[in-house]
Amino acid sequence: MSKLSLQALNRATLHRQWLIERHDATALEAIEHLVGMQAQSPLAPYVGLWTRLNGFDPAELARLIEDREAVRGSMMRATIHLMSSRDFLAFRPLIQPRLEREVFQNMTYGRHRLEGIDIDAVLKAGAERMAEGPATAVQLREHLAPLWPDREPPALAHAVRCLLPTIQTPPRGIWGKGGNPAMSTADLWLGAPVDPNPSADDLVRRYLGAYGPASVADAQNWSGLTRLSEVFDRLDLRTYTDAESGRTLYDLPHIDLPDEDIEVPTRFLPEYDNLLLSHADRTRWIDTATRQSLTLQEVLTRGSTLHNGQATALWKLTKSTKTQATLEIQPITKLPRSTRTDIEAEATTLLTFTSPTATHEIRFIS
Template sequence: MTLLDNRALNRATLARQHLLQRTAAPAPETVVAQLCGMQAQEPQEPFIGLWSRMSGFAPKQLDEALTGRTVVRTHLMRRTVHLVTAGDALAWRARHDTMLRQRVLGTYRSDLAGVDMAQLAAAGRAVMADGQPRTMRELVEAVEDRWPAPPRRALGELLVAALIPMAQLPPRGLWRRTAGVRNLPLAAWLGRDIDPLPADDGDPVGQQLLRRYLAAYGPAAGADLRAWCGLAGLPAAVKALRDELVVFRDERGRELFDLPDAPRPHPDTPAPVRFLPAFDNAVLGYHDRSRIIDDAHLGVSVAGHRVVLVDGRVAATWRVRDHRLGISPLRPLTAREEEAVRAEAGELAVFLEDDIEQIRIDTGN
């Protein structure tokens, strides 16, 4: 069985994430679909993720996709808000139902003890049936006379993140817009019902998720797939598709699966500097993230820091503050690397339109 070292896995990930070369795809929804969605709990971050991946990306393209309802913000993978295509939201949501409920209950179990999930869901749907968008607080206020004991936050999280498939409506998530979350049922916003799970024992949605995940993140182990989506019941999908997949091993001895014709560039393929947004799935989409970030810096990937890839790996964090784009290396940069970081930072500054007056790399001196 062929062994793939971390550098080979890194280049495979970068190629599939459009981080080796920006894609010429004409629309954000195409790239969002190819990436299996984008982490979006911080509303402005997907714009940076798309700029780093698309040639000539302009913020109005994503604004138009959101207002045109070809992409949607919704709770999905790992119970986090993701930007996904309308089709994927409708096709995947039912498969995530159990996980979403379990994760909310895991956070608020004692607060929600004794609450009948079916009754609460029915009450919430009845409130939302008038087609009016609501904040979480407004929805809770409409049902809390029947469930006065649980804290509002617990009831609200259960309703909007688990029991009722919701879309977070624009202007939330539009470029340079600050707006609270207003929710509407996905089916109402997108004009189509959510695809039901099949009645038999098959799991075509799970198999589709596996194929799509490998196309965007592979080669990868079953544990990586589970870490990305939060679903525990996908070993059956791996088993069902095993004969269609190629199998490798990584440096830790794990079995990795991949699509036969997916790109696996030579490990020596040059990787350009890329600036990534907070919580980018190119980093978070694995259980074993060693292909892209050193173990010593794993905390950076979950703390909301924006990161810089140098030679394909997380090598710095970055931030914008007081008209200054600041870069904090996590390791010493060579003169050539620092030059490349500054050049890409200059392009980013133009995109951000923040009147950035200075690009500063913190050398620690």
Template structure:
């Protein structure tokens, strides 16, 4: 079986994640291809898409949210993701059990004795008037039934697990501040969520496998689980295995992939790319070594924005006063410093509506 080294896997990830060449895709097409973008920080997806789409216009993403073709919702890993409306409706039921267990993993003691079916019914009853609510407003409406349960536990279980929710605009719009207000996903989108398939069949799971590999492959089943948070996908993997090709990484793990997906030559030049906080190009794997050194792995879960140089995390970045500041994690060559400065200037212009191209490279 062919062994793919770390550099080869890194180039494959860049190609799948639209980071090797900016794509001539629509904003909706890019969100769909990527299987969504992690989006608990509402402005971060705009940078993620700017780094991936040629001539990306942030107003396009805002329009998609307002038009209800893209939605912010709890999905993979119980984190807020920006996904297409079609994917949210098709995938949500398959994530329900995982979402419930993730919340219980934090609030099991607090929710002891709470009938979750009754809690879900109370939440739906409160939201039946079609008015978006904050978590605090929703929990106040139901808390009298569970006076001894901490409101936060009730709210997290309702909003992240029991009642599929959309975070409605202005939350997530370009350069717009707005708190989180929730409405049932089916109400917001005007369409019902697809139910779970009968026991013994898992078409949604099979779709998740194919879509994950298209955007992240080649990858191990442990990587698939790390991205989705869903544990019960072995049967789906087995069902589609005949469609796939297999490799091994340098650790000996089996990697699966779509046969015709891009696997570029490891010496393919990789341009500098600025990634937003919590980007799935890093978080979408159990083994993140293809793109980030183990010594820097903590950056990916700490919300640090990072810079890819030659396909690997080589710096962090921040922005303040219309200036992008890059802090290297290793020494840059003269050519790397020039490339980072050029891409940082372009990012500064994007974030400032062309008012600034200032970029600063700080000392290590």
């Protein structure tokens, strides 16, 4: 098996993540290529698409959500993901085991709080409430509480959110709008049930196409699923060896890797971007010194700046009005002047995207 250096892995995944060159593609094509985008921060996917696409217009994604071609719902790792509607219907059943663990092993909402309850009756009651119209968590609790007065309403509503294929309906997730999350179900919102025969083989192939080369553990970390080695074993895949750790890495046989010395541009990623979440071993993005100085939570809950393919700074839009927008950049490694210049240039482009009519200010903070 060919050995791949960390640099080679970095460049290979950046290439298929569309982070070396912005692509001429639609937002829907990008969302499907990435097998969804984490969207617990509702507007993060807009930045994630801007950094990957030429000429991306936020209105394009807003239309997809309003027209029900794309949805936001509980998916990989039991977190909210923006998916194309067809991918949500195709892959949501595969993620059910992870969502069941989220319910029944959750220290806050699960464990003994649901012990002995007729969970099917709870889900039926939740579905009946959403059939009346999209319901917020509070509205679900108010509906379920009198039916099970001896149980905690938040635990009941959490079970409905996770165990049914729920979708967060607009205006949540619409650029320039907001509001509390309101939920419907796939069959109510999309007029179609989830796929009764979902393909784990297709899910793994799609993962490798967007995040490979990768190990079985990487795919399991991305999806939140277990026992994926059975799927990898039956697929026709190319194998490599991680030169650093000796791990076996898998890839689709038809994909050629880019030159590991290819130059890569500075890119701004939104908080919780799946690029940084979708491998068990994240050394291709974050070097040892950085991992030791920051917690993963610190890196993921703010935007990340990639320079030369590595996470080198965190960013946050601290002020955003029609007249003033301020972007703070916190280096997490020592930045040479040339690197700061590159980051500032891309930050200006980001501010032009997020706040086109405002006066822009970029601050480097310690």
